[in-house]
Amino acid sequence: MIRSFFLLLLFAACAVPARGQGESGEPHPREDRFFVAVLSAEERAAYESFDDDRKAAFRRKHWGRLDPTPASEENEREMEHQRRVVEAIDRFRDRSGRFVWDDRAKAWIRFGSPARIEFLRGALEGDSFLPPREVWQYEGALFWFEDRDLSSAYRLGEGEGALPATADIRRRVETGEGFAWDVMGEEDPEAARGRVLAAFSLDSKEAALRTRTGLGWWERVPERNEHASFPSELVLESSVSVLARPDSLACILVGVGIPAGPLGRAREVDAGKATIRIELRTAVRDSGYSVAASGRKEIVREIAPGKEPPLRLVAIDSLVVEPGTYRLAVAVEDLAGGGGGIFETDIEVPDFKDGSMRISDLLFAEKAATDFREKGSVRRGDYKIDPRPDRTFRKGERVHVYFELHGVKPDRDGRFYTEIAFSLSSENGAPFSARFGGTEKGRLSEGSAAEIGSVSRASSSVHAIAIETSGLSPGAYALVIEARDLSSGREARGAGRFIMQE
Numbered sequence: 013m014i015r016s017f018f019l020l021l022l023f024a025a026c027a028v029p030a031r032g033q034g035e036s037g038e039p040h041p042r043e044d045r046f047f048v049a050v051l052s053a054e055e056r057a058a059y060e061s062f063d064d065d066r067k068a069a070f071r072r073k074h075w076g077r078l079d080p081t082p083a084s085e086e087n088e089r090e091m092e093h094q095r096r097v098v099e100a101i102d103r104f105r106d107r108s109g110r111f112v113w114d115d116r117a118k119a120w121i122r123f124g125s126p127a128r129i130e131f132l133r134g135a136l137e138g139d140s141f142l143p144p145r146e147v148w149q150y151e152g153a154l155f156w157f158e159d160r161d162l163s164s165a166y167r168l169g170e171g172e173g174a175l176p177a178t179a180d181i182r183r184r185v186e187t188g189e190g191f192a193w194d195v196m197g198e199e200d201p202e203a204a205r206g207r208v209l210a211a212f213s214l215d216s217k218e219a220a221l222r223t224r225t226g227l228g229w230w231e232r233v234p235e236r237n238e239h240a241s242f243p244s245e246l247v248l249e250s251s252v253s254v255l256a257r258p259d260s261l262a263c264i265l266v267g268v269g270i271p272a273g274p275l276g277r278a279r280e281v282d283a284g285k286a287t288i289r290i291e292l293r294t295a296v297r298d299s300g301y302s303v304a305a306s307g308r309k310e311i312v313r314e315i316a317p318g319k320e321p322p323l324r325l326v327a328i329d330s331l332v333v334e335p336g337t338y339r340l341a342v343a344v345e346d347l348a349g350g351g352g353g354i355f356e357t358d359i360e361v362p363d364f365k366d367g368s369m370r371i372s373d374l375l376f377a378e379k380a381a382t383d384f385r386e387k388g389s390v391r392r393g394d395y396k397i398d399p400r401p402d403r404t405f406r407k408g409e410r411v412h413v414y415f416e417l418h419g420v421k422p423d424r425d426g427r428f429y430t431e432i433a434f435s436l437s438s439e440n441g442a443p444f445s446a447r448f449g450g451t452e453k454g455r456l457s458e459g460s461a462a463e464i465g466s467v468s469r470a471s472s473s474v475h476a477i478a479i480e481t482s483g484l485s486p487g488a489y490a491l492v493i494e495a496r497d498l499s500s501g502r503e504a505r506g507a508g509r510f511i512m513q514e
Contacts (some may be wrong), residue, residue, distance in 0.1 A: 015160065019196075021036050028061070028159055029208070033454075035488070038101070038111070038123075039101055039111050041094060041097045041101065042210070043110035044067075045113065046097045046100075046233070047059075047071060048060070049118050049121050049122055049235075050093065050121065050122055050234050050235035051074075051234055052234045053181070054076075054309070055234070058070075058293045062208055063483075066396045067164045068165075069300050069513040072300050072301045072302055073092040073300060073301050073360070075087050075089060075093075075301070076297060076300075076301025076302075077301070078090070078237055079301075080237075081343065082291075082297065082339070082341035082343075082354075082356060082397075083189050083294055083295045083296060083306075083341040083342055083343035084293055084295065084306075085295070085303060085306060086345070088247060089237055089320075091186055092124075092238060093121070093235075096120055096121045096124060096125075097121055099120065099125070099153065100116075100117040100120040100121050101117075103117075103118045103120065104116055104120075105164070106163070106164035107164060107190065107191060107192050112159075112164050112165050112246075113165075114164075114165040114166050114167065115157055115167050115168045115497070116146065116148075116157050116166050117352035119148065119155055119168075119230075121159075121235075122234065122236065123150060123229065123235065123236045123263070124236060124238055126148035126149055126150050126151050126155070127151065128146050128148075128149045128211070128212065129146055129147070129149075129152060130146070130147045130149075130208040130211050130212070131145070131146055132144065132145040132146075132147065132199075132201075132204045132205065132208060132240075133157070133194075133195060133196055133197030133199055133204065134184050134195055134196045134197070135174075135196070135198075135199070135279075136176070136177055136181070136182065136185050136196070136496065137174075139175055139176065139177050139184075139384075140174035140175070140176070141175045141176065141177040141178075141181050141273050142174040142175070142201050143158040143159050143162070143175060144158070144162075144171075144196065145157060145158050145159075145166075146160045146166060146169060146196035147171065147212075148191075150229075150436055151210050152222060152225055153168070153222050153225040153226040153229055154171075154212070154214075154219060154222040154223045154225070154226050155168060155226045155230075156169050156170055156171030156223060157167070158171070159179070159191075159195065160175060161180075162181065162184050162185075162190065162191040162195075163190070164191065164192075168227075168230055170223055171205075171223065172247075174201075177192060179307045184499075186258050190223055191262055192446070193362070194212075199441075211474075216365060216504055230495070232312070237263070239429045241260055241461040243457070245274070245351040245352060245353060246270060246271060246274060246344060246346070246352055246353030247271060247353065248269065248270060248323075248342070248353045248354075248355050249268070249269030249270075249401045249402035250266070250267070250268055250269070250342065250346060250355050250357070250401055251266070251267035251268075251375070251376065251381070251399055251400070251401035251402075251403065252264065252265070252266055252267075252357060252359060252373070253265045253267075253268075253341060253372070253373035253374070253375045253399075254359065254360075254361050254362070254372065254373050255372050255373065255375075255392065255416060256364035256372065256416060256418055256472065257364075260334070260335075260363070260364075260365050261264075261331070261332050261333065261334055262333060262334070262335060262362070262364060263331070263332055264305075264331045264332075264333060264338075264340065264359060264361065265328070265330050265341070265390065265399075266294055266295060266324070266328065266329045266330070266331070267294065267326060267327075267328050267376065267400075267401035268327045268328075268342060268344060268401055269324050269325075269326055269397035269400075269401035269402045270290060270323055270324060270325045270327060270328075270344055270353075271324055272288060272313075272322055272323060272324055272348075273292065273323070274346075274351070275346050275348065275349055276287050276349015276350065276437070277315065277348055277349070277350040278347075280507075281329075285314055285315065285316065285317060286314075287312050287313065287314050287315065287348070287467070288312070288313040288315065288325065288348060288354075289310065289311070289346075289347040289348045290311050290325065290327065290343045290344055290345065290346055290347060290348075291310050291344070291347055292307075292308070292309050292310075292311060292327045292344055293306075293307070293308050293310070293342070293343045293344075293345070293488075294306060294307040294308075294327060294329045294342050294343075295307075295340075295341050296329060296331050296333055296338045296339070296340050296341075296359070297338060297339045297341070297345075298336060298337075299336075299337055299339060300388055302341075304333050304336075304338060305329055305332060305333050306331070307329045307330075309327075309329065310347070311325065313325060314329065318381060324357075324402075326389070326398070326399065326400075326401060326486045327344070328389045328390060328399060329362075330390075333361055334361070335361050335362055335363040335364075336361055337359070337360055337361075338358070338359045338361060339353065339356060339357075339358055339359070340356065340357050340358075340359050340415055341356045342354065342355055342356075347514050355459055363511070364418050364419075364472075367419060367495055368418075368419050369417075369418065369419035369420060369421075369495070369500075369502045369503070369504045370418050370419055370504045371416070371417055371418075371493055371504045371505060371506030371513050372415055372416040372417075372493055373415075373505065374413050374414070374415050374420070374491065374493065374506055374507070374508035375397065375399060375413065375414040375415065376399070376403045376411065376412070377397045377398055377400055377412040377413070377414060378398045378399075378400050378409075378412065379396075379397065379398045379412055380395050380397045380398075380412040380413070380414045380478070381395065381396055382394045382395055382474040383396075388476075392414065392416075392474060395474060395476055396475070397412075397413060397476075402508040402511075403508075403509065403511060404511045404512075404513060405481060405510060405511070405512055405513070406512075406513050406514070407481055407482065407484065407486070407512060407513070407514055408481060408482050409481055410478045410479060410480060410481065411478070411479040411481055411510055412476060412478050412479075413476065413477050413479070413491065413493075413508070414474070414475070414476045415474075415475055415476075415493060415497065416472065416473070416474050416475070417430065417432075417473050417474075417475065417495050417504065418471065418472045419471060419472075419473070419497075419502075419504070420468065420471045420473070420497050420499070421471070421502070422471070422499065423476050423501040424501040426469075427467055427469070428467065428468040428469065428470065428473075428497075428499070429467055429497070429498035429499055430468070430473075430496065430497055431495070431496045431498055431500060432475070432493065432495045432496075433495075433496075434477065434491070434492070434493055435491075435492045435494075436479070436489055436491055436492075437487065437489065437490050437492075438484075438485070438487055438488075438489055439487060439488040439490060439509075440485075440487040440488070479491075481512060483510070484512045486512050486513055486514050487511070487512060488509055488510075488511050488512075489508070489509065489510055489511070489512060490507060490508075490509050491507065491508050491510065492505065492506070492507045493505070493506045493507070494506075
């Protein structure tokens, strides 16, 4: 019986050097040979030249690239590989019960369990020896494995013809030395082959074609991944902003716009209501594909009887990381109706404490208010913010933009003087005028910028502006924010895009 896969959780995370065939004791599922089996020739050559630390990093990257659900802690592809390894160790044994590291074990680990296996007994006729064979059927391919020396170690072949009957093979067949008698028999070889092909519903021509396909797999396909990526049925609108924290870490603020129309409804008949239920999963992986931070939350939105749901739901999560380069993965699962969506993006997280002057990412929002009575899904400084992940606004709506300024130097009196300029440009060249309001105020026309001076008591400050859009034509707009430190003369720049609709 196959050992429980969950025993793998007790195994060490590091690989164990491979041992040769016929070794004493049980093989360890984390041995290098089981991992190397699923690598291409080029990958194998590189891996085997590495020291232990670089091998560990190589394995993390390999499985990270194949992870079908990068927003979760689990890597189903790596778990499937380990399950195959455990199954192969349990399944392929010689007459004495020792594990046999042969081509069948390698095929099981590389390609998974076949749809069907048929056995052909061996035969000794005069000067010819037809070895025992196993025929494995996969979708579109056949593998023929032969025990050519009656050692229980099967090698991949084409399943055609007999081998010369050596004196050693004759002696072993006559004495039954070291092999199981049930692999030899009196069945006519041609009849046995016909029986097997009939079991697969194949004629000789089709069997030959699929055998060539199997040989091609063996040479060119390192492994078959049975775990496809999570289907992205929902079109997600994402907004990712990297913001500072008081310590040396940074906050990755993720906003996800989810279209509500395709989402299922969980109906509570007794209560006479329906709910939308979604799960948001986020994960940030470093350059070695190790998880640096992750999040998971369930969002429930009740729909009152007779009411229409909102056009979109907005889900927010924040992840805390050190400065560096990361890969962010976000997944949304519709718990009520099934399906979901995913997106991934690369992120560069700066060191906000390195003394450089910089403007944070611009966070576009439906609202950014300092009134404590206001509600907001995000709290930054004195602001309560409701992000707009799609960055799309209708004419007449105010475009709220939140940003942070860091690294300003004090003057001799310990005060921080900055000058901030806003400029707005249309990507389609349409004329417009816009009014900015909020903590920084100014009136702009096309191609101009209003310079606003501010005084702060800290090297970092938070800001928000609200753009009046009644004078904007439909189209895409680029907002540029430039800040100048009046004490040191240093400058910083931030930019972002939003879309206006009628």
